[in-house]
Amino acid sequence: MTLFLLPSILLVISAVHAFQFEELAHYVDSHQEEYVEALRDWVAVESDSSDVLKRPELHRMMEMTAQKLRSMGGNVQLVDIGVQELPDGQTLALPKVVTGQFGSDPNKNTVCVYGHVDVQPAKIEDGWATEPYNLTDINGNLYGRGASDNKAPVLAWMHAVEAYQALNMELPVNVKFVVEGMEETGSNGLDAMILAQRDTFFSDVDFIIISDCGWLSRRPALTYGTRGNCYFFAEVEGPKQDLHSGVYGGTVIEPMTDLIGILDTLISPSGKILVPGIREAVAPLSDEEWRMYQDIEFDINDYKSKIGVNQLMYTNKVDLLAHRWRYPTVTIHGIEGAFSAPGSKTVIPAKVIAKFSIRQVPDMEPAVVKKQVTDYLHSVFAKRKSPNTLKVTMIIGAKPWLADTKHALYEAGRTAIKKVFDMEADLIREGGTIPIARTFQDVTGKSIIMLPIGGFDDGLHSQNEKMSRYNYIEGTKLFITYLNEVAQIKKSV
Amino acid sequence: MTLFLLPSILLVISAVHAFQFEELAHYVDSHQEEYVEALRDWVAVESDSSDVLKRPELHRMMEMTAQKLRSMGGNVQLVDIGVQELPDGQTLALPKVVTGQFGSDPNKNTVCVYGHVDVQPAKIEDGWATEPYNLTDINGNLYGRGASDNKAPVLAWMHAVEAYQALNMELPVNVKFVVEGMEETGSNGLDAMILAQRDTFFSDVDFIIISDCGWLSRRPALTYGTRGNCYFFAEVEGPKQDLHSGVYGGTVIEPMTDLIGILDTLISPSGKILVPGIREAVAPLSDEEWRMYQDIEFDINDYKSKIGVNQLMYTNKVDLLAHRWRYPTVTIHGIEGAFSAPGSKTVIPAKVIAKFSIRQVPDMEPAVVKKQVTDYLHSVFAKRKSPNTLKVTMIIGAKPWLADTKHALYEAGRTAIKKVFDMEADLIREGGTIPIARTFQDVTGKSIIMLPIGGFDDGLHSQNEKMSRYNYIEGTKLFITYLNEVAQIKKSV
Numbered sequence: 001m002t003l004f005l006l007p008s009i010l011l012v013i014s015a016v017h018a019f020q021f022e023e024l025a026h027y028v029d030s031h032q033e034e035y036v037e038a039l040r041d042w043v044a045v046e047s048d049s050s051d052v053l054k055r056p057e058l059h060r061m062m063e064m065t066a067q068k069l070r071s072m073g074g075n076v077q078l079v080d081i082g083v084q085e086l087p088d089g090q091t092l093a094l095p096k097v098v099t100g101q102f103g104s105d106p107n108k109n110t111v112c113v114y115g116h117v118d119v120q121p122a123k124i125e126d127g128w129a130t131e132p133y134n135l136t137d138i139n140g141n142l143y144g145r146g147a148s149d150n151k152a153p154v155l156a157w158m159h160a161v162e163a164y165q166a167l168n169m170e171l172p173v174n175v176k177f178v179v180e181g182m183e184e185t186g187s188n189g190l191d192a193m194i195l196a197q198r199d200t201f202f203s204d205v206d207f208i209i210i211s212d213c214g215w216l217s218r219r220p221a222l223t224y225g226t227r228g229n230c231y232f233f234a235e236v237e238g239p240k241q242d243l244h245s246g247v248y249g250g251t252v253i254e255p256m257t258d259l260i261g262i263l264d265t266l267i268s269p270s271g272k273i274l275v276p277g278i279r280e281a282v283a284p285l286s287d288e289e290w291r292m293y294q295d296i297e298f299d300i301n302d303y304k305s306k307i308g309v310n311q312l313m314y315t316n317k318v319d320l321l322a323h324r325w326r327y328p329t330v331t332i333h334g335i336e337g338a339f340s341a342p343g344s345k346t347v348i349p350a351k352v353i354a355k356f357s358i359r360q361v362p363d364m365e366p367a368v369v370k371k372q373v374t375d376y377l378h379s380v381f382a383k384r385k386s387p388n389t390l391k392v393t394m395i396i397g398a399k400p401w402l403a404d405t406k407h408a409l410y411e412a413g414r415t416a417i418k419k420v421f422d423m424e425a426d427l428i429r430e431g432g433t434i435p436i437a438r439t440f441q442d443v444t445g446k447s448i449i450m451l452p453i454g455g456f457d458d459g460l461h462s463q464n465e466k467m468s469r470y471n472y473i474e475g476t477k478l479f480i481t482y483l484n485e486v487a488q489i490k491k492s493v
Numbered sequence: 494m495t496l497f498l499l500p501s502i503l504l505v506i507s508a509v510h511a512f513q514f515e516e517l518a519h520y521v522d523s524h525q526e527e528y529v530e531a532l533r534d535w536v537a538v539e540s541d542s543s544d545v546l547k548r549p550e551l552h553r554m555m556e557m558t559a560q561k562l563r564s565m566g567g568n569v570q571l572v573d574i575g576v577q578e579l580p581d582g583q584t585l586a587l588p589k590v591v592t593g594q595f596g597s598d599p600n601k602n603t604v605c606v607y608g609h610v611d612v613q614p615a616k617i618e619d620g621w622a623t624e625p626y627n628l629t630d631i632n633g634n635l636y637g638r639g640a641s642d643n644k645a646p647v648l649a650w651m652h653a654v655e656a657y658q659a660l661n662m663e664l665p666v667n668v669k670f671v672v673e674g675m676e677e678t679g680s681n682g683l684d685a686m687i688l689a690q691r692d693t694f695f696s697d698v699d700f701i702i703i704s705d706c707g708w709l710s711r712r713p714a715l716t717y718g719t720r721g722n723c724y725f726f727a728e729v730e731g732p733k734q735d736l737h738s739g740v741y742g743g744t745v746i747e748p749m750t751d752l753i754g755i756l757d758t759l760i761s762p763s764g765k766i767l768v769p770g771i772r773e774a775v776a777p778l779s780d781e782e783w784r785m786y787q788d789i790e791f792d793i794n795d796y797k798s799k800i801g802v803n804q805l806m807y808t809n810k811v812d813l814l815a816h817r818w819r820y821p822t823v824t825i826h827g828i829e830g831a832f833s834a835p836g837s838k839t840v841i842p843a844k845v846i847a848k849f850s851i852r853q854v855p856d857m858e859p860a861v862v863k864k865q866v867t868d869y870l871h872s873v874f875a876k877r878k879s880p881n882t883l884k885v886t887m888i889i890g891a892k893p894w895l896a897d898t899k900h901a902l903y904e905a906g907r908t909a910i911k912k913v914f915d916m917e918a919d920l921i922r923e924g925g926t927i928p929i930a931r932t933f934q935d936v937t938g939k940s941i942i943m944l945p946i947g948g949f950d951d952g953l954h955s956q957n958e959k960m961s962r963y964n965y966i967e968g969t970k971l972f973i974t975y976l977n978e979v980a981q982i983k984k985s986v
Binding site: 050051052120121126127184185186214226227229231238239240241242243244245246247248249250251252253254256257258260261263264267269270271303307308309310311312313314320323324327328329330331332333334335336338339340341342343344345346347348349350355357359383384385386387388395396430431432433459460461462463464 | 543614620677678720724737738744746747750763796800804813820821822824825826827829834840852876877878888889923952955
């Protein structure tokens, strides 16, 4: 009996454990319509974290996220992270952070998947071909705000876990989720939450996985660095209210003239940052980096035609990649308070607020950048001898992040990409900011990998953002495989 | 019988003719609630001529204007003035021009009152204390978009005619009306209409009266000049769509940087226009002007506190008035296409359109200004060696206007103001633009007067525009009196 019984038990255990890629991949393929529908439901929520009027939608989005994890049998918490102070002094409840846990086997590695379900603003008038909050499938591309950044990747991770569950295969690692709703405006409140739960929720986490980024080309990629972001408001205030430009023009120093004047001192025509001290703080490009950049698959003409420009700032691959990833840049996003509608209006705006940001790289420090920019703008403004007032505020100060590409997490990534896509992974950096990577690193001390599934042409933060069905579905398979690869990493004690 | 009959007839005729100010003034006072209600109905129409989406409201406003004149028994026409070409090449019907006529006695002078019933844009989010399209009476001030500019003055003229009618007093002059709906965006189509009707509708007009302006202080005023306006769009276009500033920043020359760069070359910090040739074209200030300006009632501290600034561009009355009225000025109104909402957005706008205007004075010419500005901006832009494209368009080119203050029309104005307000009139100019004054002068050759009833603090084009009940009602009495004064001017043959 015993002899017969033991193999039978072993067989059952073996069946639960075994990673059977073909079976999981088939499951994913045959459930892709459900996955698209789930994405449609999520995209339909206008979870724009920058618009305080959309806050109820954002709260609803967090609840939907929690509900999804609960329905999968996870141990789910909605963590209160407090309130946000608005410029006018009022406070507003921050969206709760959703945490979830699947499995707690101390013999397995534990990964923590981070994602966000808030989105950038989007209006059809901005030039969208489809309703931004109505997921629209055109030739295999799923168009909608937040589709790629970051709702589909978050769902793909959940579907990866679900696939194991549905096929009664044991998860090869314990999987935790941390999903936030303030990423697009600087992850307000998340740092404190991570710090507070460092010795509880995060104590048994071995690795952190972030899929809030995209490939560089059609070749799948692993991301090992991101730029930070210092986002500034420069407000010039003059008259107590807007004035008629005919009636008053010529007698008042106009705030808009002052603002344009100081903004024009930020950047040279060729794109150089003119704020003293910024460029000096940048770590020099090493020979090794130079060689890595040379090996990366990157077609400049593709890049140009995707963006729709005839000429870029630099003409060679290494310079271009370096200035996307590891050099700072200034962008002036726009001006609040001035006339911005179509048509004409003969107004002297009384208070104008420029929004600009500086992408930040090692070895820049947000606190230093804040002082450099504030001092510089005030000194430039003082030279104008304007009766108006200038106020400079840094509303986001997110640090850059850089990982060790030799870590086993990256080896696991290369192997998983090879298995699913039969291609070598590109090792890339990200010009954008995922501030939380740096926080995870600083607070938890855990190793982090960025494992993107977004396409190179997904239009993040832009009109017509999309996620391709291919990347969404194959990406789900990549996540499934990656969990199995990470299980092979020797557990640190 | 004959003896008895004649005096009786004469008495009747006399009763019809006689100008009885007290009776008319009493009639106006006792009907002021009706006048306010009429203004409320008109303000409720969002007749914003700059917003193509509001065009149906504008058409409705013209129809209401015509209906009002019809109800008074006028001979009314709605004149089709064709279509407007939009930047995208589409066409849109222009609001019809309303003409009306009361009386056609060849022995009387004929005045033509010009006004407009379109308005500037207004949204409560711009900082209005009340709903802009809901007329709100606060302490005798009637707040609402278009209340002062120009709906109340147009209604006041109609009520002036109505008062004569209601009291069965014959109108001392023939009164014609020309009311348009495109004034705020440059009176598109009106020039051609005036030219076309020069020998018909305008052939028997002796004088043109415009009340589309305001007083300078609490002292009633007559206006003898206006500045023109050259309104420009400067569009810089780069990438084919908005880009994520993290992902792409550092590799593309951003249109916003270029636009800020060229805008900053328009004006010096102290407000000097830097476009070559503009300042050189300005007629020098004469000694006589200087003396006139010195005599005008104008309190600099009042002006400063009304605007809410500590320091103006100039510290003495003459310089200030001269720079309001007879020197050009540049205002940058805003930028379309950039991020303009509250909050933050990390976007590189792909196409940005700056809106700025140059208030124009004798002896500047719009066609010359257009070339000066376009050439200058293109030369400045060329120095940047940007791959982006610049397009400069002058969408409004309205000429300045200057009248002879020694004309009998102004004498009549002084007398009427003395009768109604028991004050001497200020002779002032207007920094704003009433383009049609110049067209009337050039096309019809008729003399023109501007007879304002708007208050000095009405907030035209600004938040919280208002018309005081006092100015509205006393202004109606002024118009009534002015018609009688104009009747005394010897009719030209």
